Amino acid sequence: PKPPAERSLRRVLGVPGLVVFGLAYMVPLTIFTTYGLVTTMTEGHLPAAYVVTLAAMIFTALSYAFLVRVIPSAGSAYSFTQRIFGSHVGFVTGWTLMLDYLLLPLINYLLIGLYLNAQFPAVPMWVFTLSAIALVTVLNLVGISVVKSANLVLVGMQAVFVVVFVILTLSNISTGQSLLAPFFSADMQLGLVLSGAAILCLSFLGFDAVSTMSEEAKDPRRTVPRAVLLTTLIGGSMFILVAWVAHLAFPNWQDFTDPDAAAVQIMNSLGGNLMAAFFLAAYIAGSVGSALASQASVSRILYAMGRDAVIPRSIFGVLHRRFGTPVGAIVVVSVVSLLALVLDLATVASVISFGALFAFSLVNLGAVKHFILDERRTQGRDLLKYGVVPSIGFLLTVWLWFSLSPAAFSVGLVWLLIGVVYLVVLTRGFRRPPPQVDLDETTVDGAPTA
Template identity: 65%
Template sequence: MTANSAPHSQGVTLKRALGIPALIIFGLAYMVPLTVFTTYGQVTSITEGHLPAAYLITLVAMLLTACSYAVLVREIPRAGSAYTYARKAFGGHVGFLTGWTLMLDYLFLPLINYLLIGIYLNAQFTAVPIWVFTLASILIVTALNIVGISIVKNANLFLVGVQLVFVAVFLVVAVVYAANNPGASLLQPLYDTGMSIPALASGAAVIALSFLGFDAISTLSEEAKDARRTVPRAILITTVLGGLIFTAVAYAGHIIQPAWQDMADPDAAAVEIMRIAAGQWLEIFFLVAYIAGCVAAAMASQVSVSRILYAMGRDGVLPKRLFGAFSERFRTPIGATIFVAVVSLLALVVDLATIASLISFGALAAFSLVNLSVVKFFLFDRKERGGKAVLVYGVLPILGFAMTVWLWTSLSGLALVVGLSWFAIGLVYLAFLTRGFRRQPPEIDFEAENAALDAEHAMTTRAPIA
């Protein structure tokens, strides 16, 4: 089977079996509860010891944006996320540039997980260089994604469960530690007179990447019971739960290690905190839970972005020879998968802070367009009127837009330069693709790709890319 011979999707329907609890579990699995430790040391340094406060700021911005996703998914229950919403509201050119900017997230999410695997395994096995662990994880995960793997039905529930058990144990340990060390300030992580608002904004902008995934729930609309009701609720509940978990874990970490200036290695600060809190057993427990989460996230994110790139290659948005290449033997998008692996090799040379900022750049830019899409689609195109409409389709998304832009512009200068350069490349490519903007860019049909792969799954015992 080649890229041009995907099975026809007519008659393929998905079982509507997912209720709100299952959707929330999926969203949390995608967000990864322990992702707070991805940038713990870096953002603690940026915010000068006020990481929990930064998480609360980001939570407010993400909750407003989640409201925008919730109202859009009710009216446009299609795959494609921000790309689809921006295209529907503003047309193909803006939709393309939104998707292009969001591609920074898709391409770098596998990369940051590979980098973190190297950092944390090196912290435990110092004799082995970081690059060895990072390169090995890239090769192993890429090979599995090319060959195709069967994911156990309850894998998400298990992985989320392990992480939530660790979070519960960690919070209990933090309470015990605080009781035995009463000198720690309980208010300082959230507020003190020396707090810097610009520093908080910079930190809050970076940790926007922690919330990536709440919108992924919208992709399950065809498998959800009463999707127009359950999917929006699950998006909002997942955002709140994720934000509260992140804030609680960050707060506990600061209680255990309030002297943030003394962190030996900000990139692997979590290992130091576990050692201080309870010794080697908690350190090992954390390492197992965190690495498992990183491997699962790397696997899922590489599969996801490979499918997106394959769909773009198949539809002529990207070069078809590379991105539309499909393995007949393994039934996986081999060209796109290898391309993502090559991009992920940047993990061998870049630093964690830069990658985290670039991922947040793409996310915040796309989230800004989603908020504006609500205003354009409902108030201008649909001409919704009345007090409730103005609040839901005007005030809330505009507040969400303002907060995401504030966070977006608070990123580091390097992140803004690289991100805007990526946007400029996309603009030039769009001009080439549309012959000087004189025609509409090709539309990426995510539904066709999903249906084709579901049909493949029904016709063969081989695992589909999913």
């Protein structure tokens, strides 16, 4: 085998593979998780809320695309902010982002257990949850090539369902209604639409996941920026399309017997039990795909921080000798995911966006600092590209961040405070900086192997 200093993550992902990875992370069918909730909140204007969210995420995705060309290293926002603002800010960013990423696999395992237990009540929920954790962990340990192949199948299954769903809804559209009403109507309340958009931002985390795979991408300076933007646009367009046709086929959102189960009600109205069963199969497939992608991403963020010795290197900065995967980080994520056996969906969902929006805001701000202040690209097109675009993204993500519920904001701030305290201990009262992450594109900074 290669000496430790020469070992590297394997570069196997092109633009299509990265986009499939990002879409699997986003879960195309995630729209149905919050469909009834946000449709009711916006009084029938879910597609309009998705348009607002997509607009906000495009600006942030552009900032990611700009930065990944100059900082193509595993670690996503952590690597960006560490390089631009220094190791202390990088640590705080990585710490808050971990709150988001650690909970994303967990929420998928929780959903798998809930949905399958509802369909097969004789089997305890914990059996489904533990089985999903075991399956996803083994696939991630074996390597990213296996994850890529599995994601292709799972995303494909969801795509087939979306096509069938759109065809059924188009054939069941109620006559006599405006096709543009879901996007704009005389009685639409902008405040309600904006509140719904704040919730929907979690549907767009796939583009951040793509940036974490830079060290396993072919020609990352070219492929990753393209994949980041394509993932955002394709995923957002799919969300808007499904939300639009679903509303046209079932415009009476006031008739939802239970907003949380609105998707099942819509499926039954369109195609009866067969359609509901197809939906369940596709939804579970999407949850497995999202768990695969999210566990792979957070393990690589932990690996980047372990490689930096910000967190214990002997656990997190280790690659498996045979598979070349961050074995310690993957196992830790699996252990944390066992909390799916005791936590409820509402608790997890209420805090999952804090870290992501915090990190998005800093990435947007980092793009301005790097290109405008540090490199002084302040002329003409550069000012618009690197100054105005990221600034708009920063303002939009900060607004979304402060739109979180007080409970979620409080939990996020507690997590942030714990991270700052640990940073104080790590740096002996800020008297020394945390170790710097090696941003070399090909090596693993001498990471040991297991």
